[in-house]
Amino acid sequence: MRKKRTPWQYMKPYLFLLPIYLLMIIFKYVPFGIAIEKSFFNWNGANVNQFIGLENYIQAFKDPTFIIGLKNVGIISIAYIVIVLTVPLLAAELLYAVKSRKKQYVIRTAFTFPMVVPAVVIILLWKWILAGDNGVLNNFLTGAGLESLVKPWLGSTKTALGAIIAIGFPWLGSASLGGLQFLLYYGALQGTSQDMFEAAEIDGANILQRFIKIDIPMLASQMKLTVTLAIINAVQVFDSVYILTKGGPGTATITPSVVLYEQGFTYKKMGYSSAIGVIMFAIIMILTIINQMIMKNTEKMD
Amino acid sequence: MSKFISFLSRILLGFLLILTLLPFYLLVINAFKSQNEIILNPFQWAKSWQFQNFVKAAPQIIRPMANTFFVTAVIIIITIVVSLLASYAFVRYERFFGKEVLYFGIIALLMIPGFVMLIPQFVQITNLGMYNTFLGLILPPAAYQVAMGTFLTRSSMESISKSLFEAAEIEGANDMDILVKVALPLSKPILSTVTIMTGLNAWNNYIWPLVSTSGEKTQQIAVALTKIIVSVSDGQGVRFAAYIIASLPLIILFCFASKYFVEGLTSGAVKG
Numbered sequence A: 001m002r003k004k005r006t007p008w009q010y011m012k013p014y015l016f017l018l019p020i021y022l023l024m025i026i027f028k029y030v031p032f033g034i035a036i037e038k039s040f041f042n043w044n045g046a047n048v049n050q051f052i053g054l055e056n057y058i059q060a061f062k063d064p065t066f067i068i069g070l071k072n073v074g075i076i077s078i079a080y081i082v083i084v085l086t087v088p089l090l091a092a093e094l095l096y097a098v099k100s101r102k103k104q105y106v107i108r109t110a111f112t113f114p115m116v117v118p119a120v121v122i123i124l125l126w127k128w129i130l131a132g133d134n135g136v137l138n139n140f141l142t143g144a145g146l147e148s149l150v151k152p153w154l155g156s157t158k159t160a161l162g163a164i165i166a167i168g169f170p171w172l173g174s175a176s177l178g179g180l181q182f183l184l185y186y187g188a189l190q191g192t193s194q195d196m197f198e199a200a201e202i203d204g205a206n207i208l209q210r211f212i213k214i215d216i217p218m219l220a221s222q223m224k225l226t227v228t229l230a231i232i233n234a235v236q237v238f239d240s241v242y243i244l245t246k247g248g249p250g251t252a253t254i255t256p257s258v259v260l261y262e263q264g265f266t267y268k269k270m271g272y273s274s275a276i277g278v279i280m281f282a283i284i285m286i287l288t289i290i291n292q293m294i295m296k297n298t299e300k301m302d
Numbered sequence B: 001m002s003k004f005i006s007f008l009s010r011i012l013l014g015f016l017l018i019l020t021l022l023p024f025y026l027l028v029i030n031a032f033k034s035q036n037e038i039i040l041n042p043f044q045w046a047k048s049w050q051f052q053n054f055v056k057a058a059p060q061i062i063r064p065m066a067n068t069f070f071v072t073a074v075i076i077i078i079t080i081v082v083s084l085l086a087s088y089a090f091v092r093y094e095r096f097f098g099k100e101v102l103y104f105g106i107i108a109l110l111m112i113p114g115f116v117m118l119i120p121q122f123v124q125i126t127n128l129g130m131y132n133t134f135l136g137l138i139l140p141p142a143a144y145q146v147a148m149g150t151f152l153t154r155s156s157m158e159s160i161s162k163s164l165f166e167a168a169e170i171e172g173a174n175d176m177d178i179l180v181k182v183a184l185p186l187s188k189p190i191l192s193t194v195t196i197m198t199g200l201n202a203w204n205n206y207i208w209p210l211v212s213t214s215g216e217k218t219q220q221i222a223v224a225l226t227k228i229i230v231s232v233s234d235g236q237g238v239r240f241a242a243y244i245i246a247s248l249p250l251i252i253l254f255c256f257a258s259k260y261f262v263e264g265l266t267s268g269a270v271k272g
Helices: A007-038 A055-062 A064-097 A101-116 A119-129 A136-143 A160-166 A175-191 A194-202 A207-218 A220-236 A239-244 A256-266 A270-301 B002-030 B035-040 B052-092 B099-111 B114-127 B134-157 B162-170 B175-186 B188-204 B207-212 B221-225 B236-256 B258-267
Strands: A041-043 A049-051
Touching: A007 A041, A007 A270, A007 B052, A007 B099, A007 B114, A007 B134, A041 A055, A041 A270, A055 A064, A055 A270, A064 A101, A064 A160, A064 A175, A064 A220, A064 A256, A064 B002, A101 A175, A101 B002, A101 B236, A101 B258, A119 A136, A119 A239, A119 B002, A119 B221, A119 B236, A160 A239, A175 A207, A175 A220, A175 B258, A194 A207, A207 A220, A220 A256, A220 A270, A239 A256, A256 A270, A256 B114, A256 B207, A270 B114, B002 B236, B035 B236, B052 B099, B052 B134, B052 B175, B052 B188, B052 B221, B052 B236, B099 B134, B114 B134, B114 B207, B134 B188, B134 B207, B162 B175, B175 B188, B188 B221, B188 B236, B188 B258, B207 B221, B221 B236, B236 B258
Parallel strands: none
Antiparallel strands: A041 A049
C-alpha cells in the first residue's frame, strides 16, 4: 500500500519539531548569537551599544583579575582531573570486590543518597565545616591537640582555593565531582563478563596487574568522559566559589565565571562579560578536543 | 595474602563511606541543637532536642520550596512532551529534508556551556517582560532540558520495533494515537530517567534564579537557602533545619525510585 504524500504529510515531521526548535531558538541559539555579536561591543544591555572590535578581548587578557581567574581554573582543572581518575575509581573497584550482591546494592545506595541532596546544601554544609570560627574542622583539630593547624580555611589567601577544591571530600557524595563518576565506573565494571577477571586470576595475575592490564583499558571510555566533564565543570565552576568566597579573599579564588557574573550584573559591562563567556567557550572546546585526541592515541597504543 | 588484601579493601571502603556520610550526620544532629551545644562539640549526639529549630526554619523556606516545586514540575512536563514529539519525528519519519541537520541542531546545544549565554539570556527575558516571573525561570532551562531529553528519548525510541508502528497505522491510528498509545508506554523507562535528571537540575539550579529573579515572589530554593536569616539566640541549628527540609522532597523520592535516580544521574553524562 503506497500512499501518495500530500503536502500535509510532508509537513508533519517539521510540525513535531516545531516546539523544540521554538524553545531552543528563542532561549538558546539567539542568545548564543547575541553573546558572540556583543562580545565586540561596548554594551550595557540597554542604551550603550557601540562597536569596538576586539577591544573587549584585548582588555580581558590585560585584566589581572581575569588572568588570575584563568590560573585558578587551571589549578582547579588539574585537581578535578586527578580527583575523578582516583577516588571514584578506587571506590568502584572496592565495591566491585565485595562478594555479596546484596551488600553491593546497599553500599552503592548509601553512596548515591548524598547525590540527591541539593548541591547548595552541600556547599553550605562545607562552609560551616571549613569556617574559621566554630568550624567543624577547626573544632576537630583543637580536640585532637593540633591547635597549630587551626586556621580560617576559606578566609586565608593560602588555603582558600584548596578549601574550595576540597568541598565534598572524599567527593563521592557530590554528584558532579565523584558520585557520578563512581556510578559510571561501577556500572562499567558490573557490565563486563566475569570470565575476563577469572582468566586473569587463573593466569596468576595479581590485583595490580589485573587492574593495569584489564580494568584500565576497559574503563578507558568512562575515563575519557569523566576527564571531559571534569574540565567542563572546572572551567565553569561558579556555585561553590560564589557562595563560599565570592572570589576572595582578594582574588585568591577568583574564576572567569565569577568575573563574568560581576562584570555583567554588578558593573553592567555586558559586552565585556560576553567576551569572557566566549573565551570560556573556546577554552572548553579546545581542551575537549585535546582530551579526545590524547585519549584516542592511548587507545591505539594497546 | 589475598585475605589480607580483601580485609584491607573492606576497611578502606568503610572508611570512604563514613567520610562521605559524616557531613550529613553532622547536619542532622546539629539541626536539633542549640547554638551552645553546636559550638561545644558538633560531633556529639544532641542532648536537648530543639524541635523548634524546624518550626523557626519552615516559614523562611516553605514559599521558595513551593515556587521551586512549581517551576520543576512545569519544566519536567515541557521536557517530556516536547522531547516525545521531537523523538517521534525522527523515529517515525525515516527520511525528510534536513533530518540530520535538524538532529545535529539539537545535540549541538548540549555542547555549548551555559555561561556563554548567561548575559544575553538575561537581556532576552528582560526584553520579553519575563524578568522575575515564573515563565522566565522555566523557559530558558527547559530549552536546554528538551535537547537532552530528545537525545535520550530518541535513542530509546529507535529500539521499538517498526512493525508495532505499522500495525497501528494499518488499523487506522493517526500519529497522535500512535504517539500516545504505542510510543509513550514503551518509552516509560527512559522518560522516568529524563524526569529524574530534569527534576534534579531544576531543583538544584542556582545561577539562573540568582540572575533572573529578585525578591520573594518567585524566589527559588537554592537561592533562598543561601539567604536564611537566623537570630543570635536561634543559632545555626535553624539554618541546618532549613537545609534538611529543603532536601527532604528529593530524598523521599529517592527512597521510592533509587534505580531511576542512578540512571538519571549517569545518563545525563553519557552524551559524548
